[in-house]
Amino acid sequence: MNSKPPIKILLIGDYLIFRIGLKLLLEAEEKFSVVGEAANLDEAPDLIKRNKPDVVLINAPEVRKEDFPSFMEKNRGELPVLILTNSDGKKIFKACFELGASGLVSKEKDPEILFRAIEQVYEGDLWFDRTLMGETIRQLMDEKTNGNGKHEDDIYSTLTEREWDVLSQVCNGLKNKNIASNLFISETTVRHHLTSIFEKLKVNSRLQLVVLAFRKRLVEIPPKNVESVQGLDYL
Numbered sequence: 001m002n003s004k005p006p007i008k009i010l011l012i013g014d015y016l017i018f019r020i021g022l023k024l025l026l027e028a029e030e031k032f033s034v035v036g037e038a039a040n041l042d043e044a045p046d047l048i049k050r051n052k053p054d055v056v057l058i059n060a061p062e063v064r065k066e067d068f069p070s071f072m073e074k075n076r077g078e079l080p081v082l083i084l085t086n087s088d089g090k091k092i093f094k095a096c097f098e099l100g101a102s103g104l105v106s107k108e109k110d111p112e113i114l115f116r117a118i119e120q121v122y123e124g125d126l127w128f129d130r131t132l133m134g135e136t137i138r139q140l141m142d143e144k145t146n147g148n149g150k151h152e153d154d155i156y157s158t159l160t161e162r163e164w165d166v167l168s169q170v171c172n173g174l175k176n177k178n179i180a181s182n183l184f185i186s187e188t189t190v191r192h193h194l195t196s197i198f199e200k201l202k203v204n205s206r207l208q209l210v211v212l213a214f215r216k217r218l219v220e221i222p223p224k225n226v227e228s229v230q231g232l233d234y235l
Contacts, residue, residue, distance in 0.1 A: 004031070006030065006031055006032050006033035007031060007032050007033070007054045007055060007118060007119065007122050008033050008035045008051070008052065008053045008054045008055070009026060009032055009033065009034050009035065009053055009054070009055050009056075009057055009118065010034075010035060010036045010037070010038065010044065010047055010048060010051065010053035010055070010056045010057065011023060011034055011036070011037045011038070011057050012037075012038045012039075012040070012041060012043075012044055012056065012057070012058045012059065012062055013039070013058070013059030013061075013062065013084075014039050014040060014059070014061065014062075015059070016039075018059060019037045019039075022034075022057070022084075023037070025111055026118075029115060031115075031119070032115075032118065035051040035052075035053050036048075036050070036051040036053065040062070040065075040067075041058075041062055041065065041067045041068060041071045042067065044056070044071060045071075045074065048075075048079065053079065054079070054080075054122050055079065055080050055081075055082060055118055055121060055122050056075075056079050056080070056081045056082070057082050057084060057118070058081060058082070058083050058084065059083075059084055060083055060084060060085035060086060060092060063083060063092045063095055063096060063101075064092070068095075068099070069099055072099040072100050072101070072204065073099075073204075075100075076100060076195065076198050076199065076204055078191075078195060080102035080103075080121035080122060080124075081100070081101045081102055081121075082101070082102055082103045082104075082105060082117060082118060082121050082127065083096050083101050083103065083104045083105070084105055084107055084114070085104055085105065085106055085107065086106070086107055086108075092104075093128070093129070097128070097205070097207075097208075098204070098208075099204055100198075100203075100204025100205040100208070101205070102121035102125075102126055102127065102205070103117050103120070103121050103126055103127030103128055104127065104128055104129070105117045105127065123175055123176075123177070124175045124176045124177075124206070125175065126205070126206065126207055155200060155201065156201075156216070156218065158200050159197065159200060159201075160196075162183070162185075162193060163193050163196060163197050163200075165183055166179060166183070166190060166193045166194060166197065167197060167209070167213060167218065167219070168219055169182060169183070170194070170206055170209060170210065171209075171210050171213050171214075171219045176190045176191060176194075194206070197209065
């Protein structure tokens with residue numbers, strides 16, 4: 001018997017049969033509970049506020065809609081968002097990554113893969129294809145930064161001492177649970193600090209935060225460790 005409370009999931013997808021089938025699949029597992037369904041992203045904010053899900057699972061076509069960037073911006077750092085895609089996942093990977101999605105799962109994969117992905121993003125990790133992720137990281141690391149250096153220094157100086165502590169631990173690949181234990185704070189407080197850090201540094205995900213920290217030399221971990229420090233699992 002599972003002693004842990006189930007992971008609460010919100011489903012978003014325009015096809016009712018898609019949501020019904022997915023709900024049946026997920027709730028066959030004691031570790032998951034579908035707490036809400038939305039036909040589109042417009043309905044999602046109210047359901048998130050009312051049902052307080054742990055993970056948002058979105059059907060890929062929603063990613064191509066105009067309101068997806070706005071939804072992700074409002075959700076910045078608050079909830080892991082997992083995208084369920086067809087075999088053309090490569091086409092939407094960049095958008096998902098840049099806007100801060102926590103992962104991408106192909107509908108062609110075994111259900112166990114989806115279950116693992118949900119559990120992993122719930123724990124604060126990402127779930128992306130290793131090759132695509134590696135290419136994206138290398139591109140980001142190679143990009144030249146523009147703008148006023150003094151302005152950037154001002155932005156970094158807005159981080160509190162505790163936010164620097166959290167940033168450092170994230171860059172060492174620690175999950176929220178471990179960070180909370182090391183800093184003697186709750187996981188909820190860690191999430192609040194991360195949300196504040198994301199907003200101040202204008203990033204949408206933990207990985208983007210790590211890449212930024214390496215590029216700007218905010219931490220002392222060599223860039224070659226970007227993929228490994230995240231503690232990510234790839235397909």
